[in-house]
Every structure is written in structure tokens, then in C-alpha cells.
Amino acid sequence: MRNIALILMYNGTAYHGWQVQKTEVTVAQTLERGLSMVCGEPVKCTGCGRTDAGVHAEHYVANFRTSSRIPVDRIPFAVNTHIPEDIVVKAAYEVAEDFNAIGSCIRKEYTYRIYNSRIKNPFYVDRAYFYPKRLDEQVMDRAARAFEGTHDFAAVRSVGTNVRSTVRTIYYCHVTRNGELLELKVCANGFLYNMVRAITGTVLYAAEGKLKPEDIPVILDSGNRTLAGPTAPPGGLYLTRVWYEDERLNG
Amino acid sequence: MRNIALILMYNGTAYHGWQVQKTEVTVAQTLERGLSMVCGEPVKCTGCGRTDAGVHAEHYVANFRTSSRIPVDRIPFAVNTHIPEDIVVKAAYEVAEDFNAIGSCIRKEYTYRIYNSRIKNPFYVDRAYFYPKRLDEQVMDRAARAFEGTHDFAAVRSVGTNVRSTVRTIYYCHVTRNGELLELKVCANGFLYNMVRAITGTVLYAAEGKLKPEDIPVILDSGNRTLAGPTAPPGGLYLTRVWYEDERLNG
Structure with a gap:
């Protein structure tokens, strides 16, 4: 075979x-x-x-x-x-x-896309999360970077799958803006169920002033899902890169 | 009212x-x-x-x-x-x-998008014309520019609507490449039925070597639809700009 x-x-x-x-x-x-x-x-x-x-x-x-x-x-x-x-x-x-x-698989990168404009765009339906209120990408970027490193990510996952450990290493997590499109990119050695969408919801909470970037380590330490932001909708999420020892498969 | x-x-x-x-x-x-x-x-x-x-x-x-x-x-x-x-x-x-x-309406701009890559992209389905063979955008641009000016465009329209005249003025018609995405942009004081899609099909014929950019004036003069290229599929076509005296409506 x-x-x-x-x-x-x-x-x-x-x-x-x-x-x-x-x-x-x-x-x-x-x-x-x-x-x-x-x-x-x-x-x-x-x-x-x-x-x-x-x-x-x-x-x-x-x-x-x-x-x-x-x-x-x-x-x-x-x-x-x-x-x-x-x-x-x-x-x-x-x-x-x-x-x-x-x-x-050694590590993976997910990208979460947010269409941040007063008016919806019919070409982004199911492809980016429509967010009409102006978002400050600098606050979001600071919040995103607070997730970097090796942590217990139990506070930003949905229960529903059995995993031995909820400790993962995030190599990078940052937010950039290109016009009306915001991208949160997160690369880790593994992801828990709904982890990227919960991180995105938490980063959006920071942009909305509902929490501060410096609260994120406390939330992670608590392991309490209810302290983090909500799970962002699925249509904005893309698996964008993967890494293997067999480099032909990487992209 | x-x-x-x-x-x-x-x-x-x-x-x-x-x-x-x-x-x-x-x-x-x-x-x-x-x-x-x-x-x-x-x-x-x-x-x-x-x-x-x-x-x-x-x-x-x-x-x-x-x-x-x-x-x-x-x-x-x-x-x-x-x-x-x-x-x-x-x-x-x-x-x-x-x-x-x-x-x-004083004039309009249409954009025809071609996804030119060996492999189809599921995110461009119904949004760009998938064309797997490498296209030379310089040949296409030369062919596109041959449509500029005031001409009888009967050779690049589909019959089916009654119009008094088939003479129109194209202010610009050009092709640019951005990675795997080609864009043909055409601005005119009016468009005949299927005119942009027929122009695109003719520009693609030039890229395929089935006609030369210098044949285009002859084709226009002939008024013969069968000498021009085929009508490109609809999913690649976008109305992108319009112009009025009331400038609030322009974009």
C-alpha cells in the first residue's frame, strides 16, 4: 500500500x-x-x-x-x-x-478575517466576519500578542473533545489591517477545539473595551472560559499554513 | 413624489x-x-x-x-x-x-477578472474566469487597447436587444496582472449587449495566438461577430464604476 x-x-x-x-x-x-x-x-x-x-x-x-x-x-x-x-x-x-x-504535523497557522466597514460587503458573506464598528487594530494586535508563548489554553476552547492536555505553544499571534480587512494570524504546535475563534472573540472584546490586553494572562491562568470573549463565527476562519518535516507539504 | x-x-x-x-x-x-x-x-x-x-x-x-x-x-x-x-x-x-x-449615466466601467493559474481556486468559483494556461498580459493589454476610441462595436455584441446605433466610445480598455489575477478594465459611454464579455473573449483569442492585436480594427470594421472571440462567461464580469453629473453617485 x-x-x-x-x-x-x-x-x-x-x-x-x-x-x-x-x-x-x-x-x-x-x-x-x-x-x-x-x-x-x-x-x-x-x-x-x-x-x-x-x-x-x-x-x-x-x-x-x-x-x-x-x-x-x-x-x-x-x-x-x-x-x-x-x-x-x-x-x-x-x-x-x-x-x-x-x-x-509540526505546526499550523490559522487566519481569522474580519470585514470592518460600516456597510456590509456581499462578496465577503460567509468569508469574513462583518463587524460594522470601527476597530482599533493596534489594541487588537496587543491583545493578540498576549496569547503568544506556552500556556494552558483551557480558557479559550470549547469543551466537546477529549484532549490529554490543554497546554499548547503559540509561536505568533498578531493582527494586521489592509483597508477594511483585518487579519488575525495565529501559529501554534496544536489547537484546542474552537481555540482560534475564542482567541478572536477575546481580541474583539479588547477592541470593544470589555477587557484589556493585560487581562489576558489572568484569563489564561484562570482556565475559565466565561472570562474570555465569545467564540467568533466560523465563516471568518481559514487554515492557511501547515508545517511538516516533509517540506513538500508545507505552504 | x-x-x-x-x-x-x-x-x-x-x-x-x-x-x-x-x-x-x-x-x-x-x-x-x-x-x-x-x-x-x-x-x-x-x-x-x-x-x-x-x-x-x-x-x-x-x-x-x-x-x-x-x-x-x-x-x-x-x-x-x-x-x-x-x-x-x-x-x-x-x-x-x-x-x-x-x-x-455618462459612462460606466466594467472589470473582467480572470484567475490564471494551473490549479483552480475554490474561492474564485463564479467570481473569476478560471484559465489554466499561462496568459501573456502584455499581448492582452495590446489587444485590449485596440478597442479604445469611437467605433462601431457590432462585431463584439450579441444580438437580442434593439439599439438605434452600435457606435460607442471606449475611453480606456486595458489589462493588468496582480499575481494570478488578471483584470481587463473597460470604460465607455455605453455598452452593447455582451460587449465586455465579447471583448474579453477576443483579447483571450489574441493571447492564444488565434488573432493578432492588429487584426482588431479589421474585425471592428467588418461588423462580423464571428470574426471576434467568443463571449467569456458571466461570473468574471463586474460593474465597477459609474459616472453622473450628480457626483455623489460616482464611485
Whole structure:
């Protein structure tokens, strides 16, 4: 059996997240159906993370094992003809036998986009969080940077998945503005459930004056989810980069 | 009766164009329904142009007459709560009694977007024309500029609407590249049916070597639609600017 890694992009609007579910359409299941047609056998994928319903990916890595002999460089085109246009396989590589898209992932970067304008923009619906009140990106950036480092992030996650530890390392977390579009970028060795959306909600609380950047270490120490800001909506969230030892997969 | 002009944006993907039709959902009809609720009386809109099914607008002007006393600056918010998110009223102004969004329009600019990359991008579906073969934007720009000036544009329109004359003046027509995104911008005192999409198809023919930029004057002189390139698909087309004597409406 060869072990194949895929690099994907997807617009998550139409999907109930990555992970296969019994009743809802997901990215993994849509991709697996296409891969099964191309490989001529049932295929199961492992993804680099469980993106939620409505969350997007500009660079996502998944892997699967197959006995099909299809040349690896033919896989992207072949699969793309069998899946809807909102999911695109950009590249495929044969990888080491023990490679696992989630277990082998060293770090990931998510980007949360906020459309900050008095008037809604129809081209950002489901693609950025519309926030009509003027936001101060400098306050937001200071709040974002307060999350950097190795901390227990229990205060900024939603309960619902079992994890051994809620300690993670955030390598960078910052906010930049480009016209009406604000971007919060956060890179970590791992993310808890809804962690980026809770960090974004907390950074927005800082912009609204509901907390101060210097409160964030206290909130993290408390481990109390109710002290942090709300979970920002999914449509603004994108998985934008991933890192592996196999550098062909990085982007 | 007051005469009110609206500035709109819309994502045209879900609509059968601007113009009210009997059987299909259009932008005008969706907007009129919202305006009628806000004004408490039936409202009919005049738009600045008939965009086709799937065509978008970043800046569109429409006007309507009403005896409603709603303050004009309340109209955008009020209407936006009654229409879907893919249409947004950005501003409203009371205008001269004889103002007419199409008749008073001095010139318009359309932008045609091409996503030129080997691999499709799920975020540009229905928003840019996907063209996988590398395009030479310099050849395209030379071809585009050949359309500038006052000409009979019968060779680059689709038959289907009655117009007195097929002579128009193109003030500028050029192509620029920004990474994988190509933009053809064309500004004219008026446009024939499908004219921008036919110009785009012809400029793409030049990039493909199927004709030369210097053939374009000959094609225009011939008035023969079959000598020009095909009509490019609607999803790449945006109305981006309009000009009126009432400068509040320009953008």
C-alpha cells in the first residue's frame, strides 16, 4: 500500500466541517468519494485537523493509503474531476509509510478575517466576519500578542473533545489591517477545539473595551472560559499554513 | 413624489441578472420587494444597466420614485434588513426630478477578472474566469487597447436587444496582472449587449495566438461577430464604476 499525501484548498461554506459524520455532508466524505472513484477501491482519509462547519482552508493536508497504481502526479486532476468545485486538490505526493497528516504535523497557522466597514460587503458573506464598528487594530494586535508563548489554553476552547492536555505553544499571534480587512494570524504546535475563534472573540472584546490586553494572562491562568470573549463565527476562519518535516507539504 | 437614487453592490451568482423577468429571480425584483416594504407602497426601480445572469456589481446605481416620507439616510439600513445578504444598499440620495439611472449615466466601467493559474481556486468559483494556461498580459493589454476610441462595436455584441446605433466610445480598455489575477478594465459611454464579455473573449483569442492585436480594427470594421472571440462567461464580469453629473453617485 502506498501512502499518499494531498494538498487541498476548500471553501467550507457548504460543508459540515472536515470530519466524516453520519448525517451531514463533510469535506472528508466528499473527497473520499472522489478518491474512491479514482483509486477503484474504498479510501479513508486522515486530515491535518478538524475544521468546523463553515471554516475554510487555503492549504490543508490529508493522507490516505491505497493499492491503486495511479501515478501520483495524475491524482490531483483525476480527483478534481470527481469532486465539486469548492474543494480542489492542488498536489499529491507519495510519503513515508508512517506519515500521518495529523500526527506528523509540526505546526499550523490559522487566519481569522474580519470585514470592518460600516456597510456590509456581499462578496465577503460567509468569508469574513462583518463587524460594522470601527476597530482599533493596534489594541487588537496587543491583545493578540498576549496569547503568544506556552500556556494552558483551557480558557479559550470549547469543551466537546477529549484532549490529554490543554497546554499548547503559540509561536505568533498578531493582527494586521489592509483597508477594511483585518487579519488575525495565529501559529501554534496544536489547537484546542474552537481555540482560534475564542482567541478572536477575546481580541474583539479588547477592541470593544470589555477587557484589556493585560487581562489576558489572568484569563489564561484562570482556565475559565466565561472570562474570555465569545467564540467568533466560523465563516471568518481559514487554515492557511501547515508545517511538516516533509517540506513538500508545507505552504 | 421624491426621486431617490441608490448605490448598490451585489454578488450576482444567485440572480438572473438585473432586469425584472416573469419567471426568474432578479436583482431588481428582489430590491423592489425590499423597497416596497420600507416605503409601504409598490416601488419600481430603474437600473443603470442590464447586467446578465451571474454578473456582479461593486457599484451600481438605481433610482425609484416614492411618496413615502422615510428620511433618505435611513433607507440603506431599512432596505438591507429586507433583502438577502448578497445585495447591499450602500447609500441613498434624493436626486433631481428628471434623474434616471440609465438615461443620466455618462459612462460606466466594467472589470473582467480572470484567475490564471494551473490549479483552480475554490474561492474564485463564479467570481473569476478560471484559465489554466499561462496568459501573456502584455499581448492582452495590446489587444485590449485596440478597442479604445469611437467605433462601431457590432462585431463584439450579441444580438437580442434593439439599439438605434452600435457606435460607442471606449475611453480606456486595458489589462493588468496582480499575481494570478488578471483584470481587463473597460470604460465607455455605453455598452452593447455582451460587449465586455465579447471583448474579453477576443483579447483571450489574441493571447492564444488565434488573432493578432492588429487584426482588431479589421474585425471592428467588418461588423462580423464571428470574426471576434467568443463571449467569456458571466461570473468574471463586474460593474465597477459609474459616472453622473450628480457626483455623489460616482464611485
